[in-house]
Amino acid sequence: MPSIIKILRTRQQRREKYTNTLLGRTSISLALLISLGFTAFFIWGSTTFSTLTQDLPSLETIAQLLEPPDGLLLEPTRFFDRSGEIILLELENPAINARKYLPMQGASSSAEALHPYFAIATLVVSDPTFLEYPGLLSAVVTPQGNRSLSQRLVSDLLLWDEPESLWRIWRERILAAQLTYHYGHEKILTWFLNSTYYGNQAYGVDAAAQVYFGKSATELNLAEITMIAAIADEPTINPINNLESAIKRQQAAIDLMLTAGKISKDEAYQAKETELIFKPPAPPRPNPAPAFTQLAWDQVIKEIPIERLERGGFEIITTLDYDLQTQAACTAEVHLTRLMGSTVQGASPNCQAVRFLPTLSFDTTITPPELNTNIMVLDPHSGQILAAVGKSTGDLIPTQKSGHPPGTLMTPFIYLTAFTRGFSPASLVWDMPSSFPETITQKTNPIGSFNGPLRVRTAVNNDIWLPALSTLNQIGPENVWHTAEKFGISITPEDKATPECPSCLYTLEGGEVTLQSIMGAFGILANQGKFTGSVTNIDYELPELSAISIIEIKDSQGNVLPHDNAPKNQPVISSQLAYLMTDMLSDEPARWPSLGHPNPLEIGRPAAAKMGATTQGDDIWAVGYTPQLVVGVWIGTGDTGETDQIAVPSKAAAALWNGIIKYASRDLPVEDWEKPPGIVTTEVCDPSGLLPTRDCPLIVSEVFLSGHEPTQLDTLYRAYQVNRETGRLATIFTPPELIEERVYLIVPPEAIVWAQESGFPVPPQSYDAILVPNPPAHARITAPAMFSAVSGEIAIEGSANGDDFISYRLQVGEGLNPQSWFVVGNDTSTPVDHDVLGKWDTSLLNGLYAVQLIIVRENQQVDTTTIQVTVDNQAPNTTINYPEDGQMFSLETDSIITFQVQATDNLQLEKIEFYIDGRLTATQTQPPFALPWSVLAGNHRLRVKATDLAGNTHQSKVVFTVE
Numbered sequence: 001m002p003s004i005i006k007i008l009r010t011r012q013q014r015r016e017k018y019t020n021t022l023l024g025r026t027s028i029s030l031a032l033l034i035s036l037g038f039t040a041f042f043i044w045g046s047t048t049f050s051t052l053t054q055d056l057p058s059l060e061t062i063a064q065l066l067e068p069p070d071g072l073l074l075e076p077t078r079f080f081d082r083s084g085e086i087i088l089l090e091l092e093n094p095a096i097n098a099r100k101y102l103p104m105q106g107a108s109s110s111a112e113a114l115h116p117y118f119a120i121a122t123l124v125v126s127d128p129t130f131l132e133y134p135g136l137l138s139a140v141v142t143p144q145g146n147r148s149l150s151q152r153l154v155s156d157l158l159l160w161d162e163p164e165s166l167w168r169i170w171r172e173r174i175l176a177a178q179l180t181y182h183y184g185h186e187k188i189l190t191w192f193l194n195s196t197y198y199g200n201q202a203y204g205v206d207a208a209a210q211v212y213f214g215k216s217a218t219e220l221n222l223a224e225i226t227m228i229a230a231i232a233d234e235p236t237i238n239p240i241n242n243l244e245s246a247i248k249r250q251q252a253a254i255d256l257m258l259t260a261g262k263i264s265k266d267e268a269y270q271a272k273e274t275e276l277i278f279k280p281p282a283p284p285r286p287n288p289a290p291a292f293t294q295l296a297w298d299q300v301i302k303e304i305p306i307e308r309l310e311r312g313g314f315e316i317i318t319t320l321d322y323d324l325q326t327q328a329a330c331t332a333e334v335h336l337t338r339l340m341g342s343t344v345q346g347a348s349p350n351c352q353a354v355r356f357l358p359t360l361s362f363d364t365t366i367t368p369p370e371l372n373t374n375i376m377v378l379d380p381h382s383g384q385i386l387a388a389v390g391k392s393t394g395d396l397i398p399t400q401k402s403g404h405p406p407g408t409l410m411t412p413f414i415y416l417t418a419f420t421r422g423f424s425p426a427s428l429v430w431d432m433p434s435s436f437p438e439t440i441t442q443k444t445n446p447i448g449s450f451n452g453p454l455r456v457r458t459a460v461n462n463d464i465w466l467p468a469l470s471t472l473n474q475i476g477p478e479n480v481w482h483t484a485e486k487f488g489i490s491i492t493p494e495d496k497a498t499p500e501c502p503s504c505l506y507t508l509e510g511g512e513v514t515l516q517s518i519m520g521a522f523g524i525l526a527n528q529g530k531f532t533g534s535v536t537n538i539d540y541e542l543p544e545l546s547a548i549s550i551i552e553i554k555d556s557q558g559n560v561l562p563h564d565n566a567p568k569n570q571p572v573i574s575s576q577l578a579y580l581m582t583d584m585l586s587d588e589p590a591r592w593p594s595l596g597h598p599n600p601l602e603i604g605r606p607a608a609a610k611m612g613a614t615t616q617g618d619d620i621w622a623v624g625y626t627p628q629l630v631v632g633v634w635i636g637t638g639d640t641g642e643t644d645q646i647a648v649p650s651k652a653a654a655a656l657w658n659g660i661i662k663y664a665s666r667d668l669p670v671e672d673w674e675k676p677p678g679i680v681t682t683e684v685c686d687p688s689g690l691l692p693t694r695d696c697p698l699i700v701s702e703v704f705l706s707g708h709e710p711t712q713l714d715t716l717y718r719a720y721q722v723n724r725e726t727g728r729l730a731t732i733f734t735p736p737e738l739i740e741e742r743v744y745l746i747v748p749p750e751a752i753v754w755a756q757e758s759g760f761p762v763p764p765q766s767y768d769a770i771l772v773p774n775p776p777a778h779a780r781i782t783a784p785a786m787f788s789a790v791s792g793e794i795a796i797e798g799s800a801n802g803d804d805f806i807s808y809r810l811q812v813g814e815g816l817n818p819q820s821w822f823v824v825g826n827d828t829s830t831p832v833d834h835d836v837l838g839k840w841d842t843s844l845l846n847g848l849y850a851v852q853l854i855i856v857r858e859n860q861q862v863d864t865t866t867i868q869v870t871v872d873n874q875a876p877n878t879t880i881n882y883p884e885d886g887q888m889f890s891l892e893t894d895s896i897i898t899f900q901v902q903a904t905d906n907l908q909l910e911k912i913e914f915y916i917d918g919r920l921t922a923t924q925t926q927p928p929f930a931l932p933w934s935v936l937a938g939n940h941r942l943r944v945k946a947t948d949l950a951g952n953t954h955q956s957k958v959v960f961t962v963e
Contacts, residue, residue: 056171057158059179064557065157065313066191068101072557073157073195073203075099077314079296081322082551088320089293091310093201093211095282099312100206101194102217104186112218118205119189120263121229122149124256131185149192150176157195160308198228199235200281201310212239214279222267223274226253239278247276289325291374291390292318295516296549299534303563304553317552319384321377327353328375328387328660335656336371336635339649356666357659358600360651371635371648373656374404374515377664378630380523383533383548383567385516386629386664403512404634409612409621410484410513411468413521415456416573416581417483418475419705422882422900425457425584426689426702428716428928429467432751436469443615444469452760453687453716453745457584457702462594463611474930476896486572487521488531488545489513518623519632520545525585525608526625528676529578535568543570575676576705582608582673583703585624600654603662606672611654617647622657627671631661678706685714690904695719695743712877712904715927719743720763721816728768731787732850732868736817748926778802779855779863782834789870789907791950793841796824796851798865801831804858810838813850816868821852842871846906872950876905878912880944885958891937894962901929901956905948915943935962 065073076092076099092099105113123130127149147155154175162168179188198208208228209217220228230249231238237245251272258268287293296318300309330351375389415423431451433441444465451464459467472480490513524531536544553561584590585608591601601609601624609624619636633653681703685696690710692699695717704710721730723738730739744763747755755762767787783797784790800808808831810824825838837853849871855863882900883889889897903912912929914922917940922931929944943957 056175059158059175059182061557062153062157062179062191066101066195071101072313073099073311074101076312077309077316079293079316079318081318081320081325083322084315084317086288086322088289088296088318089287090285091201091312093207093282094285095211095214095279096202096207097210099204100216101204102206104190112216114190114193114205114217115220115225117222117225117263118193118217118229119186120257120260121226121253122189122193122232124260124262125229125253126233128260130189147172148176150180150188152196153188153192154179156197156307156311160305195311196232197235197307197311198231199238200240203311210279211282212278221274222263222271223250223254223276226250226257226271227276229253239276240281243278250276288322288329289320289388292320292325292385292388292549295385295388295547296320299546299548299550300553303561313555313557315554316550317554319382319386319549319551320388321386324377324664325387325389327351327663328377329389330354331357331659331663332373332375332389332656335652335659336373339371339635339652353659353663356662358655360600360655371637373636374632374634375656375660376515376519376632377660378519378523378547378632379628380526380625380630381532381628383523383531384551385519385547385549388516403514404619404621404636405511405614406513406518406621407612407614407619408463408465408468409518409610409623410489411460411463411612412525412581412585412610413483413487413489414468414472414475414480415460415584416577417480418456418471418898419577419580420483421475421479421898422708423456423471424689424702424704424708425455425580426684426704426710427456428688429454429456429459429471430748430751431459431464431466432747433754434466434470436466440469441466450754450758452747452755452758455687455689455702457587457590458593458687460584460610461587461590463613465615474928474932475898476932478895479898482893484521487524489517489521515632515634516547518621519630520547522610522623522625522632523547523630524572525578525581526627526630527578528575528673529571529573531570531572532567535570545570574678576678579673579676579679580703580705584608585610586673595651600651600658603658603665605665605670607661609654609657611650613650617650620648620650620653622653624657624661626661626665626668627673628668629661629664631657631664633657633660680704680706680709682709684710685716688714688716690714690716690902693717697743708881710902711879712902715904715909716746717743718746718763722764723768726768728764728766730816731768732816732818732866734768734816739816775865776802776863778805779853779865781837781851781853781865781867784851784867784869786867787869789872789949789951790842791871791873791952792843793839795839796837796853797835798837798853799833799835800828800837800853800855801833802855802857802863804861805831806856806858808832808837808856809854810840811852811854812840813852814845815848815850818850843873845871846873847871870907870950872905872907872948872952874906875952875954876903876909876946876948878903878944878946878954878956880942880956880958883942883958883960885960887958887960889935889960889962891935891962894935896932897935897960897962899931899933899942899944901931901944903927903929903944903946905946905952908949910947910949913945913947915945917941918943937962 065071068074076090078087079089080087102112102114104119105116130149151172154172158175159168159172194204197203198205200211202208202211205228206217208231209215209220212227213220213224227239227246227250230253231246234249236242237249239246254268254271257263258265296316300316304314331353334351334354335357373389375387376385377387378385430453433450454464454467520531520533531545533548534546548567550563553563555561586606588602591599595601601607601611605626607624607626609622612621613619619634621634623632633656635648635653635656681701683692683699684690684702685692686698686700689702691713693714696714697717719741721739721741722728723730723734724740725738744761745755747760747762752762752765778799778801781796781798784794796810807827807829809827811821812824813821824840847870848868850866850868852864852866857863879902880899881902883897899914901912903909910925912924913920914931916933939959939961941957941959943955945953945955947953
C-alpha cells in the first residue's frame with residue numbers, strides 16, 4: 001500500500017497537471033468569480049437592507065395615532081389664533097360630530113362595532129389577496145403598483161413625509177411586512193377602516209357614514225356599507241361629487257361580494273334594490289378670519305401635504321390677533337354699510353374700533369354693485385400678519401387672494417427708483433400740459449387744472465399723476481418694475497403698460513397687485529429698508545418675500561416641526577433711502593393741499609401713509625405705517641361684471657385705515673423713526689429744491705442723502721424791473737419813477753401760454769416801448785443788438801458820420817438809468833460808416849448796462865443813440881448727480897440709465913448738451929435736466945456742456961462702466 005506521503009505527492013502532481021490545462025484554469029477562475037459575486041451580492045444586500053431599514057418609523061406609532069382613547073388622529077387638524085385658544089379652522093367635514101374608532105364585531109366587547117360586511121366589502125374591492133400572504137413575504141412578492149392595505153396604511157401614516165421614489169416603495173414594503181407580522185391581518189384591516197380617506201374630508205368609515213348618510217357606521221345596511229367600501233378605492237367618486245359613478249361602483253362592489261361567495265344572491269338582490277338616502281352637504285362651519293386662514297393655509301401646504309393635514313392631528317398656531325381681527329372685520333362692515341347709504345342699526349357693542357372711525361361726510365353714496373374691502377395689519381419687525389379681512393366663498397378662497405389695480409399707490413416706488421438715480425424729495429417736477437396723449441391727460445386730470453412746478457414731496461403726497469408719469473419716462477419703466485420686484489410686488493409682463501401709454505407701467509388701470517404684496521413692500525419702508533418674514537430663493541437676485549402667518553406647527557405626536565416660515569431678515573434698500581420715503585409720506589402739511597386739515601391720514605402720532613386710486617376711481621387704497629405697525633385697506637366694486645363701474649369716495653379707504661390703525665395702536669407707545677447716519681437737512685427754495693436766494697418766496701427744510709444736497713442757487717424765481725403802468729420789462733427809456741422790481745416764475749417756453757392763462761406770475765415777454773424816435777442812419781449802433789447778452793471783449797459796430805460831423809464818443813453806464821458813465825476808448829474825429837466804432841472789454845463786468853453813442857456836430861448839435869445790453873461773464877455751473885464717477889452698472893438689471901444734471905446760471909441758460917462717448921446725444925433747454933439712455937456694455941464717458949445766453953460755457957464729466 002502506497003505511503004501517505006506518496007499518495008499526497010501523486011494528488012499534488014495531478015492537481016498541478018490539471019491546473020496547467022486551459023479547462024482547469026477556466027474552471028478555477030469561474031469558481032472564484034462566482035464566489036466573489038455571491039460575496040459582493042451578500043455585502044451589497046446587507047448594506048442596502050441596512051440603509052433601507054435605517055431610521056424606519058416605529059410601528060407603534062400607528063397605535064398611538066389611531067387607538068382610543070388618546071389616538072392623535074382622532075382629533076382633526078386645527079388652526080388657532082396666536083394665543084392658541086381660539087380655533088379658526090378645523091380641517092374636517094362639518095357633518096362630522098366627532099371622530100370615532102370602531103372595532104370589528106367579535107374583536108371587542110364594545111357595544112359599537114363594525115359589521116363584518118365592512119371587512120368583506122373592503123377586501124373584495126381594494127385588496128382581494130390581502131389574507132393570502134404571510135407578512136414577511138409581502139415585501140417581496142407584492143406586484144409593483146398594486147399596494148396592499150398594509151402598504152397603504154404605512155404610506156399614509158408613517159412615510160407620508162418621504163418623497164415618492166423606488167427607495168420609498170421598498171421601505172414601505174419592509175414596514176408593511178413587519179406590520180403584518182407583528183399585528184396580524186385583522187388588526188391592520190381595522191386600522192385601515194378607521195383611518196383611510198373616503199372623500200370630502202372624511203377619514204374612517206364612521207366619519208364617512210356621517211358625511212354621506214348622516215348616521216354612525218354601526219347603523220349602516222349592506223347597500224350603504226358597499227357604497228362606503230367603493231369610495232375607499234376612489235375617494236373622488238362619491239355621492240356628493242359624482243353620484244351616478246358612485247352608484248355604479250357600489251353595484252359593482254355588491255357583485256364582487258357575490259362572486260367571492262361572501263353574500264347570497266338574495267342578499268345581493270336586496271342590497272341592489274335598497275334605496276340609498278344621502279344626507280345633503282352640511283354648511284361650512286363659521287370662520288372668523290377666512291382671508292387670513294387662506295394665507296395660513298397657503299403657507300402650511302408648502303410644507304405638509306394637504307392629505308396629511310386633513311387626516312388630522314396637527315395643531316397650527318397662527319400669527320392672528322383674534323381681537324384685532326374681529327374689530328377690523330366689524331368696523332369694515334359698519335363702514336361699508338355707511339358708504340352704501342344705509343343707517344347702521346344696532347352695531348355690536350363689542351365693536352369698539354368703530355368709535356375710532358373719523359367723522360366724514362361723503363358727497364355720494366354707493367349703489368349696487370356691492371362694495372368689497374380687503375384689510376391687513378402687519379408687524380414689520382417680525383413679519384407677522386396680525387389680521388386680514390376679506391370675503392370668502394367658504395372654501396379657503398377669499399377675495400383678498402385676488403389682486404386689484406394699484407393706481408397711484410405705486411407712485412412712491414417710481415420716486416424711490418428716482419432717488420437711486422440722483423433725485424431727492426426736493427427735486428423739481430412739473431404738473432402742466434405735456435407730451436402725453438390727450439386721453440392720458442384727460443384720465444389723470446379730467447378737470448384740466450394743473451399745479452405747475454412742485455417738489456417730489458408735494459407731488460407724491462397729493463396724488464398728482466403727470467409728474468409721476470414724467471419721472472417714470474425719465475428713469476425708465478423697466479427700472480421701476482425692477483424696484484417693485486425687489487420689494488416683492490409681482491407684475492406680469494402684459495400688465496406693465498396700456499396701449500395709450502406704453503411707458504405708463506401700471507399706474508393707470510393696468511396691472512394688479514395683492515394687498516399682501518403691497519403690505520410687504522410698505523413694511524420694508526417701515527422697517528428701515530429691511531424685509532422681515534419668509535424669504536425663499538435667497539440665493540437669487542430677487543428672492544421671494546412673503547409675510548408670516550404661522551408661528552408654530554405641532555404634529556400628531558406633539559412635536560414642534562421646523563418650518564420654512566421662520567422669520568428671516570433680507571436687506572432690500574439702504575436705511576437712508578427708506579428714510580427719505582418715510583419722511584415724505586409722514587409729512588402731514590404736504591398733504592393739506594388735496595386732503596385739507598385735519599384729514600383721515602392724521603392719527604395723532606407719526607405715521608407715513610399713502611392713498612391710491614385708479615383713474616376711474618373704482619379701486620381706492622390707503623396704506624400706511626407707524627414704526628410698529630403697517631395697515632393696508634382696499635375698497636372697490638371688484639370684478640362685478642358691470643360695464644359701468646362706480647367711483648368710490650376718495651377718502652373712504654383712508655377713513656377705514658384711520659379707524660383700524662388707531663385701534664391697533666391704542667396701547668402702543670408713540671414712536672418716531674430714527675434718522676440714520678448719512679441724512680442731512682438743508683433749507684431750500686420751494687419748489688425748485690435749490691438753495692434760496694433773496695427772490696425765493698418760500699424757504700423750507702428738506703432732507704437729502706449726505707453729499708447730494710444742492711450746491712446751486714435757485715433759478716426758478718427771478719426779480720425783473722418792469723414798468724408798473726404797462727407791465728412790460730423796463731428799459732433805459734422807461735421813466736425812473738415808473739420802474740419797480742417784481743419777482744416772477746421762470747417756466748419752460750412750451751408752458752408760457754398755459755402759465756399766463758393759469759395766473760402764474762411769469763415775466764413779461766415784451767419790453768417797454770421806446771419813447772425816442774428811431775436814430776438817423778448816420779448815428780446808429782447796429783451791434784450788439786438791443787437787449788442782447790454779451791461777454792468778453794465786444795466790438796461795438798454802427799455808423800457815426802453825416803453833415804457837420806466833428807467827433808463821436810462811446811460811453812457805458814451801469815443799470816437801467818445810469819448815474820454815471822465811463823468812456824470806451826477815446827473821442828474819435830474820423831467818421832465811421834457801418835463799421836467798428838470801438839471795442840469794449842466787459843470781462844470784469846456783469847449785469848445790465850447802457851451803451852451810448854454821442855456825435856458832436858459843428859453847430860454844437862449833439863446826436864445820441866443808446867442801447868441796452870446784459871453783460872454776462874459768469875460761466876454756468878453744472879454738476880452730474882447721476883451716475884457718479886466710476887459707477888458700475890449691470891446690463892441685466894439696468895437697461896436704462898437716467899442721467900441727472902444740475903445746471904444753473906447767474907442770468908439765464910441757453911442750453912444743456914449731453915455727449916456720450918464724444919457724440920452729441922441730446923440738447924435740453926429747461927430743467928429738470930434728465931436724459932434716459934438705453935445702456936450698452938462697456939466703458940463710457942458722459943460729458944455735459946452748459947451754455948448761457950452770452951455764450952459762456954461750463955462742462956462736467958464722469959466715466960462709468962456697464963458690465
